[in-house]
Amino acid sequence: MNRYQAALLGLGLLFMLLLYVGLPGPPEQTSWLCRDPNVTVLAGLTRGSPPIFYREVLPLHQPHRVEVVLLHGKAFNSHTWEQLGTLQLLSRRGYRAVALDLPGFGNSAPSKEASTEAGRAKLLQQALQDLEAKNVVLVSPSLSGRYALPFLVRGHHQLRGFVPIAPTSTQNYTQKQFLAVKTPTLIVYGELDHVLAQESLQQLRHLPNHSVVKLHNAGHACYLHQPQDFHLVLLAFLDHLP
Ligand SMILES: *[C@@H]1O[C@H](CO)[C@@H](O)[C@H](O)[C@H]1NC(C)=O
Numbered sequence: 738m739n740r741y742q743a744a745l746l747g748l749g750l751l752f753m754l755l756l757y758v759g760l761p762g763p764p765e766q767t768s769w770l771c772r773d774p775n776v777t778v779l780a781g782l783t784r785g786s787p788p789i790f791y792r793e794v795l796p797l798h799q800p801h802r803v804e805v806v807l808l809h810g811k812a813f814n815s816h817t818w819e820q821l822g823t824l825q826l827l828s829r830r831g832y833r834a835v836a837l838d839l840p841g842f843g844n845s846a847p848s849k850e851a852s853t854e855a856g857r858a859k860l861l862q863q864a865l866q867d868l869e870a871k872n873v874v875l876v877s878p879s880l881s882g883r884y885a886l887p888f889l890v891r892g893h894h895q896l897r898g899f900v901p902i903a904p905t906s907t908q909n910y911t912q913k914q915f916l917a918v919k920t921p922t923l924i925v926y927g928e929l930d931h932v933l934a935q936e937s938l939q940q941l942r943h944l945p946n947h948s949v950v951k952l953h954n955a956g957h958a959c960y961l962h963q964p965q966d967f968h969l970v971l972l973a974f975l976d977h978l979p
């Protein structure tokens with residue numbers, strides 16, 4: 738290597754070092770959430786078996802009677818509702834809200850009980866009991882229908898409201914089973930979700946007390962695509978529950 742080449746190599750290395758030092762690190766995951774210094778998001782594990790990881794916010798003031806329990810889709814977990822600012826918003830609006838990690842997602846270990854329909858209903862029931870969640874409004878997107886639907890058909894009398902967002906598993910139940918559920922229901926789906934939204938809507942329409950909101954310019958995970966619209970319709974529904 739001659740001096741010229743060595744100098745070039747040295748310059749190249751220096752340049753790389755500068756680039757490395759000078760570049761900002763990977764963006765912090767939480768940087769896009771609406772930070773709210775007044776809301777504390779608590780985290781914990783339920784006492785049950787299996788333990789379920791959850792994130793919880795308490796009402797900042799003027800507590801409402803209903804409590805919101807948020808499930809999640811396949812690519813998500815309880816953190817999604819914190820990143821989206823849903824937990825913080827609900828707290829500010831006077832709601833206790835709890836987001837769960839379903840077994841095998843986020844910080845919850847997989848569970849054998851989750852392999853049967855009855856097991857999943859029982860698991861959710863146990864988690865609500867451990868959390869002392871009463872007057873629950875259950876928010877259930879996509880894959881979480883595996884838990885929410887069996888729980889709904891068995892335990893709807895325990896729910897004050899139900900917010901399905903293109904959930905799975907609706908095909909597993911009959912019109913008669915849906916007709917028996919008097920729980921006030923807000924069906925939310927994204928305009929661009931052409932598969933699961935329509936399939937679930939066909940079934941959920943049999944719930945006697947439901948309203949439907951289609952979020953424009955939103956796909957299957959419509960709450961992620963249009964969080965402001967989603968938050969507005971969710972709050973309107975919650976605020977008007979008897
Ligand atoms: C936090 O609470 C303080 C005192 O009540 C208030 O002045 C402030 O505006 C609140 N901040 C947010 C982001 O709500």
Ligand SMILES: *[C@@H]1O[C@H](CO)[C@@H](O)[C@H](O)[C@H]1NC(C)=O
Nearest residue numbers: 852853854883887905906909
């Ligand atoms: C649907 O019902 C069948 C038969 O009862 C059951 O084996 C299956 O696990 C159910 N699927 C879901 C997703 O609940």
Ligand SMILES: *[C@@H]1O[C@H](CO)[C@@H](O)[C@H](O)[C@H]1NC(C)=O
Nearest residue numbers: 919920921922946977978979
């Ligand atoms: C239907 O649900 C709404 C809330 O969305 C509630 O105000 C109303 O009382 C319910 N109607 C019946 C007949 O239960």
